[in-house]
Amino acid sequence: MVPVLTFDYSHYEDLSYREFSRYVERYLLLHEAPTIDALRFKLGKSWASGDIQVWIKAAEKRSLRELVIKIDASTRTKYPVKLPKSLSRCFKTLVTLELRNAVLVDDEASSVSFPSLRKLSLELMKYPGDVFVAKLLSSCPLLEDLVVELCSSDNVSVFSVSMLHLKSLVLETSGHISEGEAHGFVIDAPSLEYLKIDDDWDGFCVIENNMNKIVKASVFTTRPYTEQLLCSLSSAKRLVLCFQTSKCFPLS
Numbered sequence: 001m002v003p004v005l006t007f008d009y010s011h012y013e014d015l016s017y018r019e020f021s022r023y024v025e026r027y028l029l030l031h032e033a034p035t036i037d038a039l040r041f042k043l044g045k046s047w048a049s050g051d052i053q054v055w056i057k058a059a060e061k062r063s064l065r066e067l068v069i070k071i072d073a074s075t076r077t078k079y080p081v082k083l084p085k086s087l088s089r090c091f092k093t094l095v096t097l098e099l100r101n102a103v104l105v106d107d108e109a110s111s112v113s114f115p116s117l118r119k120l121s122l123e124l125m126k127y128p129g130d131v132f133v134a135k136l137l138s139s140c141p142l143l144e145d146l147v148v149e150l151c152s153s154d155n156v157s158v159f160s161v162s163m164l165h166l167k168s169l170v171l172e173t174s175g176h177i178s179e180g181e182a183h184g185f186v187i188d189a190p191s192l193e194y195l196k197i198d199d200d201w202d203g204f205c206v207i208e209n210n211m212n213k214i215v216k217a218s219v220f221t222t223r224p225y226t227e228q229l230l231c232s233l234s235s236a237k238r239l240v241l242c243f244q245t246s247k248c249f250p251l252s
Contacts (some may be wrong), residue, residue: 003037028058038066049082070100113137121147162188172198
């Protein structure tokens with residue numbers, strides 16, 4: 001009857017992959033609580049997509065509020081875990097969703113909808129493309145906290161964040177990309193209060209609306225972004241800027 005369930009494979013290393021999978025499946029099927037506040041999976045290897053789909057289905061009628069699926073990034077293989085297309089349809093009650101090192105699949109036959117989501121974390125994920133990213137974020141009308149860590153194989157050129165109620169935004173890059181490969185961020189978040197950008201890919205950042213509610217910001221890049229970004233941080237009370245370049249430029 002416990003409302004918070006965490007399945008961490010590192011605590012069950014004496015079990016084989018198949019034994020651990022059966023254990024989780026049986027546990028969820030026998031669990032009797034009418035609601036689950038949090039369901040967390042921390043997996044130490046590239047797991048079978050089918051197993052995660054079975055686990056999620058076993059919890060889909062429990063008014064789940066928090067779902068965490070994190071797969072150790074050091075185990076990334078050519079057969080990564082694909083999350084089920086029905087993820088958004090199963091959990092309309094989700095408030096927190098954290099995903100790491102997996103593949104999101106677009107279900108063109110149905111819409112994506114996370115009407116209650118307020119916190120979203122996407123680390124080292126792979127997407128169907130830029131259009132899907134926009135579709136995913138637009139399906140979260142109440143989102144306030146967004147964390148994104150991009151990787152070289154994520155299939156995204158421009159990560160666009162256009163969110164009216166977003167208050168906290170963290171954008172990071174990981175790994176290396178090919179020289180000359182274009183990438184960047186577009187931000188339209190007028191209610192933003194906290195911004196962190198940690199980008200060593202020498203990309204670009206476009207601000208589409210004034211962010212005059214920013215209180216705290218940290219920007220770490222290989223070179224200065226445009227003056228537009230710096231001007232948008234003028235309301236910050238705490239500001240950290242780190243540009244890894246030998247070129248000097250004036251601040252006015």
